[in-house]
Amino acid sequence: MANISALPPDQKRLLVTLQGIVNRTQPRIYLIWRPDDRFWLRQMQKQGQTGTPIRVKQPLSLVRIFRGDIRGAVIPDPKVYISPDIAVDIAAVDRLVVATPALARQLNVPIKVDLRGRFKNDAEALRYLRTRLAPRMNPLLFLCLDPELLADGAEDQIIAARGMTFWVTGPREQRKPGAETAGEKQQIEKLFAATPLDGVVRGFWWNGDGVGLGESEGVKLASEFGKVTVVSNHVHNLSVFSGVRLATLRQKFAPPPPLDRSKVYLSLTVSDGDNLNTWQNFFWRWFKSPYHGKFAVGWAMGPTLIDVAPTLAEWYYRHAGPEDEFIGGVSGIGYIYPSVWAERTDHPHAALQHFYRWTGDYLRRMDMRTFRTHQAFTPDNQDAMQDIAQAAAALPQVRFFMPDYGYAGEQGYHRITYSLPSGQMVFRAATNWTLDKAEEIPYLVQQIRAHVGATRPAFVNVFVLNWAMGMHRLYLLLKALGPGYVDVTPSQLNTLYREAHAAPSVDVRASTGIVIER
Known part of the structure; x- marks a missing residue:
């Protein structure tokens, strides 16, 4: 267990990608983002799902502790807006952490993939996901997530399951480097058409007014291709929680009060x-x-x-x-x-x-x-x-x-x-x-x-x-x-x-x- 609440975004993003890779085989990293994360870890203990956690005082030391689980780092391109999403996809496929060049040097993690200068725009980056990465990934699991939320924790379980991360920009994002909604949407349509019915899109299609394709248009797009949306853009530690198995739950139904026809x-x-x-x-x-x-x-x-x-x-x-x-x-x-x-x-x-x-x-x-x-x-x-x-x-x-x-x-x-x-x-x-x-x-x-x-x-x-x-x-x-x-x-x-x-x-x-x- 490590408290990362005070870390800068680039370090949070690295650690959540590490969490996804490490927890792929067995949940071993639990990250504290907010006080409720402590609350739910205590509930896991009370429900007998985990033992006493081992506290790690220096969160970045997790990279050294689990160095054998990763092969190196992938570097996003700051000149292509959704490049961090593609970096998460590459991390999932090749067991890499997403890092800045400075952070990779600081942690002595070799740079295996450098996306700087690799794509001219978002559409080209999504085409690479569709044609080169998708055949190696889980065709039933997607994460639609604004790149600016990749330091907020939602991708760990997606990485663990080798799901595909993407984003489609909205009107307010068209000044972002490489953004162009029509081309991005076309690539996602082709990706959805090439993947099976009943896929699940996690994350969300919207991240504020004019940011993202939008709730209605996004859910509609997914629905047209037989994909369900499960809203989950601000969640944490699902690669840990999903390691628990629960077959059924039972409710406490009670009979109604006596009928009063005047009510x-x-x-x-x-x-x-x-x-x-x-x-x-x-x-x-x-x-x-x-x-x-x-x-x-x-x-x-x-x-x-x-x-x-x-x-x-x-x-x-x-x-x-x-x-x-x-x-x-x-x-x-x-x-x-x-x-x-x-x-x-x-x-x-x-x-x-x-x-x-x-x-x-x-x-x-x-x-x-x-x-x-x-x-x-x-x-x-x-x-x-x-x-x-x-x-x-x-x-x-x-x-x-x-x-x-x-x-x-x-x-x-x-x-x-x-x-x-x-x-x-x-x-x-x-x-x-x-x-x-x-x-x-x-x-x-x-x-x-x-x-x-x-x-x-x-x-x-x-x-x-x-x-x-x-x-x-x-x-x-x-x-x-x-x-x-x-x-x-x-x-x-x-x-x-x-x-x-x-x-x-x-x-x-x-x-x-x-x-x-x-």
Whole structure:
């Protein structure tokens, strides 16, 4: 274990590439970037997944300690913006660390590959990745990461698994040396076309306004070629966590409260748990809040967390109570847009069916009863409803669905909450968000009340944007709504809806002649 929080970026980048190479055979290097990294290392110890760590006071001494694991260094070209990404690819293939010339000399590491002057621009560098490096690399694993984030820790597990690292620049990056979005995108399209269905793109397509291809365009591009996006651009030590094996997890489901036909039942479903970073350094503070456990919450979690970081997944399941329920994060097994899934492959319909079967496997492992489908890039609401029905048909074992990343514009309560001919329930998101914290709670209250109107009982999926909220603010939301609104978990919402809309049974009391509907 080494604390690298105070090191300059070039040293951090070198050490995370070393970590990826060394941990390829067995997790041996754990790096401390932030205080939460210490927290998760302690959890590994408590869960019996590792022993007492050996502390290394001088982080760069790791190069000497593990000198036998690496062959030398690769030097990026500062005159080609994405050259550091290509250097990471070469490091993964040839067991090298990414270094500056000065750092290589300081550590007495021979320079094996020097990329200075090798490529004239980003597109040429990506063409080298596609034609020369990719045949030697993992065709199912990619990392889309801004070169400026390569000192932030996300690439260690990608290097360990010989995945392919790349970046596509955005409008604000066109002044960077060698940047040219169209040429970069063309090379990635060719790379995706030449690699198998079901590849996983880690990292993220966006790193700020105008930086990167962008979330919508990036996820769309990956989806068109049958690749899922798993957001993971600010994560650490996954080459350590992924060394743990965990077959299944089990939730603590509780029965719903008795149905009261005068109430509105709400499932507060929190967003962005498909982002692996949220479970590493964001939501654990929510679980330690004094308000955790005081009311019901649905947590959208990316199901691949059970493989990528089982330590984290197990901690949250252990600390969840019956008022917590985990559902599959956005789209299913990973972030996709179903409306364009695999449309640039030969068999898009079969590919989508396979995606949902793949999702079903992980829902079983995570003991999740539903997931949040994503309806982006559907031309209108009718198409969105058809996409939801298609997911339901592919997963008949899933009794209910919670679609949408925020309210999608349907008019009327019965367009938000409805049942399919199969009997499966759909609870579409009834709320959007504002990043103005002072206005967020009144805005949510107004939307909820407007959607349900006078309908009683009513059953509503309240989409909660995690970045604008917290456990105390969720408590204040429920308090603002008042006693006519009841918080329940997603599964409880489904059960209560079914009870409310079931054909009533009749009990004739012979002694009184009273007919009671139940």
